[in-house]
Amino acid sequence: MSFTSGPSRWSDVWLATATRGISSCGDFLAASALTLALQSAGAGGLAVSALLLAATLPLVALAPLTGRLADRVDSRLLLVVAGLAQAGVCLALAYADDPGLVIALVALLAAGLAVTQPVLSALVPAMVRADDLPRASALNQTAGTLGALAGPALAGLLVGEFGARLPLLVDASSYLALVAAGLLIRTRRGGSRRADPAATGSGATATTWRLRRDPLLVAGIATLAGVIAAVGAINVVEVFFIRETLGSSTTVYGLVTGSWTLGVVLGGWLFARVARRLADDGALLGAGLALLGCCCLAVLASAAVPSAALLVPIWLLGGVANGGDNVFHTLLLARRVPEVARGRAFAVFGAAVQGAGMAGFLVGGLLLELAEPRPLVAGCGVAGLLVVAAVVIPVRRAVRAERAAVARPDDAGAVAGRAAGAELATPTPSR
Template sequence: MSFTTVDAVLPTSRWRDVYLTAGARAVSACGDYLAAISLALALQSAGAGGIAVSGVMLAAALPLVLLAPLTGRLADRMDSRTLLVGAGGAQAGCCVVLAYAERVDVILVFVALLACGLAVTQPTLAALLPEMVRRVDLPRASALNQTAALLGMLLAPGLAGLLVGQFGVRVPLLIDAASYLALVAAGLLLRTRRGGRRTTASTRPPGPAPVTPAAVAGIRPAAGWRLRRDPLLWTMVVAVAGTIAGVGAVNVIEVFYVRETLHASTTMFGLVSTAWILGMLIGAGLLARTARRARDDGALAQGVLVLLGLACLAVALGAVVPAAGWLLPLWLIGGVANGGLNVFSNLVLTNRVPPAERGRAFAAQGAANQGAGMFGFLVGGVLLARFAPRPLVAVTGLAGLAVVLAVTPIVLRAARRERRAGPVTGPEGAALATSVPAA
């Protein structure tokens, strides 16, 4: 089942808004990743253990999980401009304070406050993108936005290694504070807006209301959209989150594996991190066209599983390398799979969620992934206190593969059931498309 409302309103896609959003994401993503890597390097260089590094990562992830029910509703009900300007400004202020903080507890508090802002801006931007473009252009627009964010992240590891080595952690954090102003500028300049009074006026076409998953299931409209009422989408979200829970500990282990086990420099660590991001950049661009040509949402969900498995396999193979340089091609392959599965999964969600509920949907998806990542961060920090990094890298990759194998039959059954049910009939008897149109 799909929701095709924007094409009925937009004769052409609003590419100006897409490019503005992409530019804002590139700048803010560079600042975010720069700050994250700088903090990890600073803690590791100061002799902090895995618990300290995982504590910072947990502080950055916890608000995105706990606040998802609230921030998803805010993204759907409040004016997107208000949210972007307000959250971006608050994040810039918090980052300035964080740059001058010295106590670990203060650092953790302000990292968490920055994440509170991210919990607002992420679903807001994600739900805005489908309103900017016609449905046939959505894979391209999604890949473009992901590419822009990844380009920003590509610059961050090298900058982090250089700036931390020369100036310490303060300068990178001040640069991160300035990057949040890009979100404020985007909020002021974007013509596309949703939430508040203008959600229905700007996005709903004239005529009968669109068919929703609740309506198809015979549920009264008042009951609203629920993720668990869509078996295919629900199983895909669970599959991705479960895999992240299995393999996510590598994000904590990686810095110790590269720096201490493989005896690499901070520059090489930056290059290894860059390789994964570069792969994501390539994967988003290459696989966007494949996403557009997919048979239906079931095929997209199956593609997500294949790409998840490939990414986990790359991580598992990384445990046997003799030197950090060997990680570069493996991380590049894993990143390609990661970038592709992001495009696939976001397209499935957009296809299957009513426009007015997409803020909640993207917040729920983000909360599932962040919650799974938090589990990985915690496990990684605990295990590093007892075991060497190399076997832990192998365990994380194999754990992710095990989750993919376990959930694959469930996703396949959901896809088969939907195909047997056939197309959904709209209010005037016309069949609603269940596939993504080809270019």
């Protein structure tokens, strides 16, 4: 079933939240430590780009497999096994010196993340009633972004004092939180607990659900992926922009990059209240597009700052818009995808986002060989705004088509498109 028939299982939500926060902190701690180690060793944009690609490619390439695993295998088993494997890989990473081995181990670490991400994402909607989903999503996102906020700042401090090994050892221990979550969370999916399609009333199964049959979801995911692809180069450029162009220390770098993630926390809670009032899925999609435009404006404005301190308020506002869009997209997926297919849906969504990010990483690494960081930051903002402008008309068409389909209850496509939304209306008995 999609949601609990009784009270929401907030104890499980809090366990999932703590797990998300700890593991997210470890992920960003390791990524920032390795990025700073490369930059401090004199590596260029291509080396940073290769590292980021290794951390991202498995999430894209393995999505068809890991999404099905999340729906078909017991969530407890997946969390325990993946958590232990990631802890072991990160421990090896702390003592690896060869750049090729480091990249290979980072890719293995990301393979574990490709499993745990859809498992945890699909578990959260199963823990709560429909009305509580925006709050639960905001809580889960808050933990992830607080972890992302603490990770770079902690990496900046630890790398400056002790080098990259200690942050990686801390990261290895953080993956044990996944093991604890797998053992303690009562809500479970997959295995013998796979939902009965007849019981859900959706008529959809994990094998029959297809993203392409839902034009509204296609438009939403394509829009987000397009903007991320356009702006994603900023993830490679920012370390050179902040450290070299603006002349800041590793500690300042961690604090400045953390300001965006702090904004994501604030935006998640602010827009969770708004999301509960947006019963129409088309309105959710339109509001998300507007927030993506605000994110791009923040990136563009950051190119004009003379010092790193001025980046903080700009990136804070950009993060607020980012956090709101995250809540809207999570709610849109939960409303429109039947429970038995949610693991695959979140894996597909994650693959689209991560694949777009990979394109940005590659472009950022190449462009840094040709241009200075400041004009590249401005270019990222402009490119993102152009994508937002380009998708306005297709998104409006998808929203109009959705509303027209809902107005024709005899239309088979409309019935299929509203299947998951019907479950939400009538809850039934888990960067």
